[in-house]
Amino acid sequence: MLxxxxxxxxxxxxxxxxxxxxxxxxxDVKVKAPKVRAIDAATEYKxxxxxxxxxxxVNEQTSKIKKFGYGKKATPDEIKFNNIDVRYDWKGLPxxxxxxxxxxxxYSKNCIMCHGDFGAGGKGYPVLAGGQGSxxxxxINPENGDEPPVKTIxxxxxxxxxxxxxxxxxxxxxxxxxxxxxQTYAIVAYLLSLNDIQVGGEDLDDDTVLDKxxxxxxxxxxxxxxxxxxxxxxGADNMKKYxxxxxxxxxxxxxxxxxxxxxxxxxxxHTLDEGIKPPLSEKRDxxxxxxxxxxxxxxxxxxxxxxKACHGNKAIAPVPGDKEAWxxxxxxxxxxxxxxxxxxFQGMPPKGGTNLPDADIKGIVxxxxxxxx
Amino acid sequence: xxxxxxxxxxxxxxxxxxxxxxxxxxxxLVPVGLSAKDDPALMKEPEWGKKLGRPVDADPYGMPSPxxxxxxxxxxxxxSSGDMYASVAMCPIQDLDGxxxxxxxxxxxxxxxxxxxxxxxxxxxxxxxxxxxxxLTLEQLKRYPSESRIHFIECPANGSTxxxxxxxxxxQFMKGMMSQAEWTGVKLSTLLKDVGVKPNAKWVLAEGSDxxxxxxxxPIEKIMDDAMVVWAQNGEALxxxxxxxVRLLVPGWEGNLNVKWLKRLKFGDKPWHAKxxxxxxxxxxxxxxxxxxxxxxxxxxxxxxxxxxxxxxxLKKGDIVEIQGLxxxxxxxxxxxxxxxxxxxxxxxxxxxxxxxxxxxTRFSYIYKxxxxxxxxxxxxxxxxxxxxxxxxxxxxxxxxEGIYHRNAIVSWEVKANGEVHNVQVRDYEKEKKAIEKMxxxxxxx
Numbered sequence: 035m036l037x038x039x040x041x042x043x044x045x046x047x048x049x050x051x052x053x054x055x056x057x058x059x060x061x062d063v064k065v066k067a068p069k070v071r072a073i074d075a076a077t078e079y080k081x082x083x084x085x086x087x088x089x090x091x092v093n094e095q096t097s098k099i100k101k102f103g104y105g106k107k108a109t110p111d112e113i114k115f116n117n118i119d120v121r122y123d124w125k126g127l128p129x130x131x132x133x134x135x136x137x138x139x140x141y142s143k144n145c146i147m148c149h150g151d152f153g154a155g156g157k158g159y160p161v162l163a164g165g166q167g168s169x170x171x172x173x174i175n176p177e178n179g180d181e182p183p184v185k186t187i188x189x190x191x192x193x194x195x196x197x198x199x200x201x202x203x204x205x206x207x208x209x210x211x212x213x214x215x216x217q218t219y220a221i222v223a224y225l226l227s228l229n230d231i232q233v234g235g236e237d238l239d240d241d242t243v244l245d246k247x248x249x250x251x252x253x254x255x256x257x258x259x260x261x262x263x264x265x266x267x268x269g270a271d272n273m274k275k276y277x278x279x280x281x282x283x284x285x286x287x288x289x290x291x292x293x294x295x296x297x298x299x300x301x302x303x304h305t306l307d308e309g310i311k312p313p314l315s316e317k318r319d320x321x322x323x324x325x326x327x328x329x330x331x332x333x334x335x336x337x338x339x340x341x342k343a344c345h346g347n348k349a350i351a352p353v354p355g356d357k358e359a360w361x362x363x364x365x366x367x368x369x370x371x372x373x374x375x376x377x378x379f380q381g382m383p384p385k386g387g388t389n390l391p392d393a394d395i396k397g398i399v400x401x402x403x404x405x406x407x
Numbered sequence: 408x409x410x411x412x413x414x415x416x417x418x419x420x421x422x423x424x425x426x427x428x429x430x431x432x433x434x435x436l437v438p439v440g441l442s443a444k445d446d447p448a449l450m451k452e453p454e455w456g457k458k459l460g461r462p463v464d465a466d467p468y469g470m471p472s473p474x475x476x477x478x479x480x481x482x483x484x485x486x487s488s489g490d491m492y493a494s495v496a497m498c499p500i501q502d503l504d505g506x507x508x509x510x511x512x513x514x515x516x517x518x519x520x521x522x523x524x525x526x527x528x529x530x531x532x533x534x535x536x537x538x539x540x541x542x543l544t545l546e547q548l549k550r551y552p553s554e555s556r557i558h559f560i561e562c563p564a565n566g567s568t569x570x571x572x573x574x575x576x577x578x579q580f581m582k583g584m585m586s587q588a589e590w591t592g593v594k595l596s597t598l599l600k601d602v603g604v605k606p607n608a609k610w611v612l613a614e615g616s617d618x619x620x621x622x623x624x625x626p627i628e629k630i631m632d633d634a635m636v637v638w639a640q641n642g643e644a645l646x647x648x649x650x651x652x653v654r655l656l657v658p659g660w661e662g663n664l665n666v667k668w669l670k671r672l673k674f675g676d677k678p679w680h681a682k683x684x685x686x687x688x689x690x691x692x693x694x695x696x697x698x699x700x701x702x703x704x705x706x707x708x709x710x711x712x713x714x715x716x717x718x719x720x721x722l723k724k725g726d727i728v729e730i731q732g733l734x735x736x737x738x739x740x741x742x743x744x745x746x747x748x749x750x751x752x753x754x755x756x757x758x759x760x761x762x763x764x765x766x767x768x769t770r771f772s773y774i775y776k777x778x779x780x781x782x783x784x785x786x787x788x789x790x791x792x793x794x795x796x797x798x799x800x801x802x803x804x805x806x807x808x809e810g811i812y813h814r815n816a817i818v819s820w821e822v823k824a825n826g827e828v829h830n831v832q833v834r835d836y837e838k839e840k841k842a843i844e845k846m847x848x849x850x851x852x853x
Contacts (some may be wrong), residue, residue: 073628077739108540159489232752284802297835
């Protein structure tokens with residue numbers, strides 16, 4: 035089964051250890067590869083004599099049944115309502131329009147608290163602009179002044195369709211699916227302008243209106259930055275070819291058993307362990323009760339799901355329990371706080387971007403205040 | 408609890424060993440009274456033997472012993488995309504036995520928090536290039552003949568903090584972005600008989616209904632081969648963190664492709680290029696170009712005992728100890744695992760134990776007599792697809808250090824003379840640097 039390479043003698047191995055080029059050790063064992071591979075280059079498993087992959091028994095009656103007939107036919111309206119994707123060839127892109135200036139305003143209201151001024155990030159959330167020309171950077175050694183690559187919409191994303199789709203269905207993070215198509219066009223226009231991406235060969239200025247036709251002309255700078263080509267006619271086969279050849283990505287097909295040369299032992303220099311959220315205790319003892327665990331009420335739960343995305347991070351919004359951050363706010367009086375929470379106030383969107391009833395918003399504000407006194 | 412006072416870690420192995428040692432020392436026939444050799448724990452009737460325990464109806468849903476509260480998922484701010492809604496909670500694999508992860512400890516990676524879905528409102532909609540677009544309720548879905556499969560799910564970013572250098576001194580944070588369960592659901596090849604996939608359908612978009620509306624593209628070949636729509640995990644309904652009530656299961660492939668809170672399957676003739684297959688889950692190489700659609704999790708392994716979290720500090724020179732660990736491959740079945748005691752220069756074959764299943768965690772074991780001297784322990788797995796785990800330098804020389812995903816290089820532990828275990832890497836930086844610079848240059852000229 036295993037083919038041993040006995041040709042390299044012990045003496046050769048000794049000789050090799052003096053030479054610069056690291057040849058594999060004296061005994062390499064090639065691992066047997068399957069004749070047929072699945073689409074991901076994996077071993078292909080079959081059902082044989084009622085057993086799958088040689089281990090799982092299967093009920094072969096199932097394979098003989100042509101139809102089960104469960105469920106109901108989806109109606110055209112049901113399909114239309116849920117058909118929210120936008121493919122790279124623009125299939126699924128809805129009509130709409132918006133300007134860069136409108137997008138900037140929307141961005142300041144809905145996005146800036148996490149993604150920073152001009153998409154610069156800075157709070158641990160993704161950076162949305164910059165990084166062009168950095169993709170070949172490799173941060174091998176920070177002490178040598180090596181810089182990392184910066185992957186953003188402008189430097190890395192191959193398709194603007196993805197941007198429209200993701201902003202429309204995934205952002206703003208605390209309450210997605212809340213932007214209209216027009217608003218999404220406006221924000222996409224603003225984000226493209228931040229990344230100096232042209233539309234129809236022209237720079238985007240404040241009044242540029244982005245609509246479906248114009249967006250479909252956008253070619254992202256890094257459109258050719260990805261391989262293998264999966265968009266080709268039988269694109270998945272290109273992937274199979276790539277994955278089947280282990281040397282494409284460094285995986286091996288041979289086990290070096292003796293006198294291998296993996297390199298030197300490197301120990302931890304900069305540990306990340308400090309950032310780990312500590313356990314309740316290091317001992318196998320009875321747990322101490324978490325403080326404040328009993329205060330779980332309806333509004334605490336509503337706070338968790340509706341407000342904490344911002345109010346759980348002091349870089350974005352005042353965190354309940356942070357007395358310093360709340361003192362001056364509480365001084366304004368409950369009515370002002372209610373008003374700000376209901377109608378919005380600077381970075382605070384109206385009702386935190388939710389459509390909860392007023393009474394619930396007030397209840398949550400009471401909870402936030404009670405935690406912060 | 409006094410019996411364990413000289414044991415500062417919560418290491419069960421160490422604990423049991425101490426007890427075992429004292430039992431032997433105490434001898435079998437010590438009468439009343441307490442000599443220095445007697446273990447006080449055995450010289451009194453314990454509290455729990457002198458009273459009733461809890462009634463059987465006290466815990467309608469049982470929980471682990473309260474003493475096991477340290478065994479939990481953990482988080483780190485650096486592993487988040489800004490907050491704990493777009494982040495990962497790491498599985499304590501150092502504390503697991505066997506190959507099944509208890510549901511409460513299964514690693515949890517979310518892109519918009521854990522959605523809580525009302526199962527009565529749950530619908531799966533299937534449309535696109537099909538003969539009959541279909542809507543299924545949860546009950547209807549569960550009517551299909553079910554199958555159960557044991558598979559790991561691993562986030563392709565597992566171990567991504569280690570590309571440049573060793574950084575975590577804990578197994579939980581080095582490799583805890585994976586877990587394994589027995590999943591139950593219906594194979595898509597069975598379910599899709601009811602929709603009739605058209606011949607020009609080459610790709611499927613799977614979409615979740617959570618905050619992130621996670622969308623990922625999967626080729627039809629995989630969908631028809633072994634992909635499943637699952638509703639149960641280790642015998643009970645999926646946990647919310649795993650996509651309750653329904654998730655996609657794509658055996659052996661990137662965790663992210665196993666779309667949770669699955670709502671929609673759409674068949675098309677082209678791949679979609681969603682955010683998570685362009686901006687993320689692509690591997691940037693030193694040429695400035697990135698590998699996309701790298702689906703399978705490659706052959707991999709790690710020694711789980713010892714490890715930094717489970718050291719040999721209770722062992723003495725000459726003690727016999729089992730070295731064990733996990734090996735897995737998303738591309739097949741584990742064929743074998745080699746172990747090295749000198750940081751990967753020379754290797755011996757370890758033994759597999761327990762169930763050896765396709766695309767599943769497999770335990771390996773090696774009984775070792777430790778001479779009390781420092782060693783560097785490494786493991787290297789190979790699978791029936793013909794793939795072998797690379798050294799760090801072999802992998803980095805092809806991919807560079809900025810790829811983030813799909814790191815499957817050999818993991819090494821340094822065992823010190825005092826039994827402490829630390830994460831180390833065995834690599835040739837000079838060689839890597841040369842290879843990386845060559846790739847960078849070659850790309851410039853092209």
